[in-house]
Amino acid sequence: xxxxxxxxxxxxxxxxxxxxxxxxxxxxxxxxxxxxxxxxxxxxxxxxxxxxxxxxxxxxxxxxxxxxxxxxxxxxxxxxxxxxxxxxxxxxxxxx
Amino acid sequence: xxxxxxxxxxxxxxxxxxxxxxxxxxxxxxxxxxxxxxxxxxxxxxxxxxxxxxxxxxxxxxxxxxxxxxxxxxxxxxxxxxxxxxxxxxxxxxxxxxxxxxxxxxxxxxxxxxxxxxxxxxxxxxxxxxxxxxxxxxxxxxxxxxxxxxxxxxxxxxxxxxxxxxxxxxxxxxxxxxxxxxxxxxxxxxxxxxxxxxxxxxxxxxxxxxxxxxxxxxxxxxxxxxxxxxxxxxxxxxxxxxxxxxxxxxxxxxxxxxxxxxxxxxxxxxxxxxxxxxxxxxxxxxxx
Numbered sequence: 548x549x550x551x552x553x554x555x556x557x558x559x560x561x562x563x564x565x566x567x568x569x570x571x572x573x574x575x576x577x578x579x580x581x582x583x584x585x586x587x588x589x590x591x592x593x594x595x596x597x598x599x600x601x602x603x604x605x606x607x608x609x610x611x612x613x614x615x616x617x618x619x620x621x622x623x624x625x626x627x628x629x630x631x632x633x634x635x636x637x638x639x640x641x642x643x
Numbered sequence: 644x645x646x647x648x649x650x651x652x653x654x655x656x657x658x659x660x661x662x663x664x665x666x667x668x669x670x671x672x673x674x675x676x677x678x679x680x681x682x683x684x685x686x687x688x689x690x691x692x693x694x695x696x697x698x699x700x701x702x703x704x705x706x707x708x709x710x711x712x713x714x715x716x717x718x719x720x721x722x723x724x725x726x727x728x729x730x731x732x733x734x735x736x737x738x739x740x741x742x743x744x745x746x747x748x749x750x751x752x753x754x755x756x757x758x759x760x761x762x763x764x765x766x767x768x769x770x771x772x773x774x775x776x777x778x779x780x781x782x783x784x785x786x787x788x789x790x791x792x793x794x795x796x797x798x799x800x801x802x803x804x805x806x807x808x809x810x811x812x813x814x815x816x817x818x819x820x821x822x823x824x825x826x827x828x829x830x831x832x833x834x835x836x837x838x839x840x841x842x843x844x845x846x847x848x849x850x851x852x853x854x855x856x857x858x859x860x861x862x863x864x865x866x867x868x869x870x871x872x873x874x875x876x877x878x879x880x881x882x883x884x885x886x887x888x889x890x891x892x893x894x895x896x897x898x899x900x901x902x903x904x905x906x907x908x909x910x911x912x913x914x915x916x917x918x919x920x921x922x923x924x925x926x927x928x929x930x931x
Contacts, residue, residue, distance in 0.1 A: 586826070590697065
């Protein structure tokens with residue numbers, strides 16, 4: 548099943564709108580920062596990874612995403628980069 | 644979401660790899676996400692079955708009001724080990740996680756195969772650490788706390804409970820300062836711990852006296868930042884534990900795993916392989 552980046556952005560925004568009981572009423576788009584804007588913690592990124600795997604029904608190499616995040620001097624990430632990561636791996640021919 | 648329940652309490656955990664068991668313990672106010680963030684979990688999963696969980700009161704684990712001493716949390720560790728069917732485990736603990744790891748080796752010697760003590764500070768060895776306020780990073784730490792609207796003094800450097808309470812009672816005018824410096828998530832987790840006995844419990848010796856610390860005979864590695872505030876503890880462990888090696892992470896202070904992740908991961912990998920009798924690859928690395 549191919550999903551466009553726009554569809555994936557909608558999926559991610561839908562999940563983060565009410566993430567494990569924490570509601571977020573502001574705009575969520577590709578520029579929204581995971582930590583700075585949404586106020587989420589690093590552990591939320593791990594749990595979001597699992598939530599997305601369940602949502603898409605397949606394993607995704609989130610350890611690569613986490614390690615990339617960990618290497619950044621400013622540890623934050625715009626959702627657009629998460630969407631690009633998902634787009635790349637969801638549309639790869641073999642499950643990651 | 645993988646959770647393991649022990650005595651009615653839920654702990655969030657992640658597991659990767661196959662092989663001898665390694666369990667990773669974060670420090671107070673942290674969570675298990677640090678291990679995938681620094682790439683330690685995937686690196687170790689090549690040789691070991693690696694389990695990382697959120698301590699009680701942290702991350703996605705439950706937050707009981709009490710029970711945060713190293714003895715209590717060593718109990719959590721072995722109960723989680725049993726519930727997940729893990730064998731004798733190599734335990735890596737950072738900071739208070741290291742105190743929990745050593746306490747587990749003392750209380751449940753057969754459950755633990757070896758220890759990696761990553762920059763721990765032991766309440767039972769507090770008399771060694773009289774010069775923390777002279778530590779090179781002290782001023783930086785103090786300034787960061789001030790920018791976040793908190794006050795730390797040289798007398799209460801070891802009192803995290805103070806920081807929890809100050810955060811929970813931050814005047815509204817200082818919320819923005821805190822958010823800018825440490826982030827909203829930090830405010831949530833310190834406020835959450837302020838409602839528990841964690842702050843007092845982690846200062847408690849809780850039976851882990853100096854005599855009992857030095858009685859531990861498990862294979863151990865004292866792994867400290869080369870500019871750690873706790874190098875007196877590092878020396879003490881090296882000289883007094885029966886079977887303890889030392890490694891210093893270059894260009895690192897108390898949080899060596901975050902300050903120099905590639906060097907930290909490589910050292911942990913090398914020493915865990917040695918402890919477990921796993922051959923080192925020709926070219927040591929995989930962490931860079």
